[in-house]
Amino acid sequence: MSLLRRNPRRYGGYLIHLGIVVIGVGVIGSTAYQQETQATLRVGESTTISGYTMTYDRFEGGQVAEDGRIMDIAVVSVWRNDQHLATLRPRRDFFPNQQDMNSMTIAGAHSTLENDFYVLLLNWDEISQNSATFKIYINPLINLVWWGGLILIVGTLAAMYPNTAPSRVESRVSAPDRRAFGGGRA
Incomplete structure (x- = not known):
């Protein structure tokens, strides 16, 4: 769950793709082995x-x-x-x-x-x-179509979930003026 909270879009996308694969296996299996x-x-x-x-x-x-x-x-x-x-x-x-x-x-x-x-x-x-x-x-494996659809929905909801992990904020520090150290043009 902590992975999902850190990057819900990435892992939601993984679930969506997994759901599509499971649906595909269900459709192919139920057709080929009917x-x-x-x-x-x-x-x-x-x-x-x-x-x-x-x-x-x-x-x-x-x-x-x-x-x-x-x-x-x-x-x-x-x-x-x-x-x-x-x-x-x-x-x-x-x-x-x-x-x-x-x-x-x-x-x-x-x-x-x-x-x-x-x-x-x-x-x-x-x-x-x-x-x-x-x-x-x-029709064997037909229930994989339903399970794949459920995984697809969960993945979609996860991908839509807002990212709640704390963001890394790196402050930008401007470089010192090179002229102060004798560099650059005057």
Whole structure:
């Protein structure tokens, strides 16, 4: 902390650059090492990706929200090492009040420090509602983007912090007149 107080601009700048590097590693890592799969599952069936197991539990179709949109929701369980991590509800929202009945896909997500697990509901059997197609993504290192952003903000605040260290003041002493010692022109 004393270093930061002595020269906040310098060390704030270092933190800003560190934050940018951490963000870069997060973006590159999450893009390069992203894993994805697509699976069509019947109720009770599971699929596995990167040590995660996702089980399709049930379908809740035709739920109506307060704003009038119709939500078709798949309920899935996410497991890792035989430990239940989350129950996710990926869904498709339909907006019947619009002329062409637009839809929007909402992902189910589970985040850890290690990675993010996303599942999208792509399609389902509208008649029996016993099977659905999912797209599953695992994004490792994505949380480094958030940590890098936090480091960037801290560095920016540090760089803006006023310098509170005492400044060295060196007094200027004028040189004696050379004429007094017989030098220079008269």
